[in-house]
Amino acid sequence: MNKVLRKQMSSSQRALLELREKIFSGELAPGSDHLESELADQLNMSRTPVREAVLMLEGQGLLELRPRKGIRVVPLSPDDMQEIYDVLTELESLAAECAAKAMHKEEDLRRLSNAIDDMDVAIANNDLDAWADADDRFHTELVRLGGNSRVNSIVHMMSDQVRRARMTTLFMRPLPTKSNEDHRQVYDAIKNGDPQTARNTHRDHRLHAKTIIVELLKKHRLRFL
């Protein structure tokens, strides 16, 4: 992340970004408790902007405020992941349907197809990080094309949570070589303006992904992430 831009940022904004990073990097471990003053010291600022950032992160489901007990990084159980995937499944399928209805021109779908191509390359190179990155871009773009801003922000919130878990799960499973066929099917349906196929294909794809991940988490007893 660009450190130069941060200089001219408000302290609350900086707190928000840096806390997010610390959460995603695992520097603030899931389930761990922290005091406002402790975080304020870490970030070299007073409690005020930290409180504001923490409040926002609570709203986003990343932190849990337990007065006098500590600010807790919310742990994710397999059940939580199931909940999250279920929401993602519904809302992304809706997005796929809407995107197909919208009859986008092929050039507007470029980022989508690029993401799919990148996943192919990543799989060929056995590059997990590149694959994860491209997969993110695919889903981000899909939801953007759906055109529902609320769906967009909810999906982004939930994807953040998934991202925390994926760090762990990504290295525990084989590369999803088959999943790109699904992606392409969804892409084609959107390009051809076929809402039902787009919706159903993506839905099945997501449902499948959900079972894989949740089983994996349960098998490895990853109760918290």
Add this chain to the structure above:
Amino acid sequence: MNKVLRKQMSSSQRALLELREKIFSGELAPGSDHLESELADQLNMSRTPVREAVLMLEGQGLLELRPRKGIRVVPLSPDDMQEIYDVLTELESLAAECAAKAMHKEEDLRRLSNAIDDMDVAIANNDLDAWADADDRFHTELVRLGGNSRVNSIVHMMSDQVRRARMTTLFMRPLPTKSNEDHRQVYDAIKNGDPQTARNTHRDHRLHAKTIIVELLKKHRLRFL
């Protein structure tokens, strides 16, 4: 709302509740701008707890922070309502499906059937407020039975938005006498453990409701609520 309980509430909590009320009652009109200090004066407290409440309400999509321009009560266009209804449709249908899968005992479904009965009564009495109240309870309970906490909180957020609009639309349309048949069908499907019927019936019900409302808003040129 219970004023006694509020006495022992933190100022931020009070700010949160009272601002919500002012927004829903229309005392703070959609599209209107307000200063932190202005709101603090209205609520008889300092800016600090107001800031915190405002931050949370921003996260819930009720307020929009525009530094040095004012805190704006977000206006809802017909397109916004469409977005919101689309999200509600997907997530409530999922909830209905899950509720049916869960095979709840009949006594656990009591609140659901009560809400349906109350709607019947309200319709017979031509009591709009009672109907709206029972309808709220039906949807709240449906989603609770679905058992997905994330779906729950998202649906509640979106329902808040719908409630703002309903104040207006409720008096512009005929009482939805037919809609209770749908509710009962959903109820039966859940009781009989038939996820697909529960899902599809509720989905159609919601899609239908969406068109009605959105058409109504568009026809009456209610660009903002």
Add this chain to the structure above:
DNA sequence: GCATTTCATTGCGTATGCATTAAATGATGC
């Protein structure tokens, strides 16, 4: 011992004041 009360600690909630900065106003030059 065990329960209960007291007390000290400390983390949080809130008020307050100052610093910052963006918007608005007026001044200056063209």
Add this chain to the structure above:
DNA sequence: GCATCATTTAATGCATACGCAATGAAATGC
């Protein structure tokens, strides 16, 4: 008359201080 820049104004962002209230420890009673 218009554009640009300086100045003022005022709202926000942030640090700080203070008091309350909750927590845990120690002390007392049973």
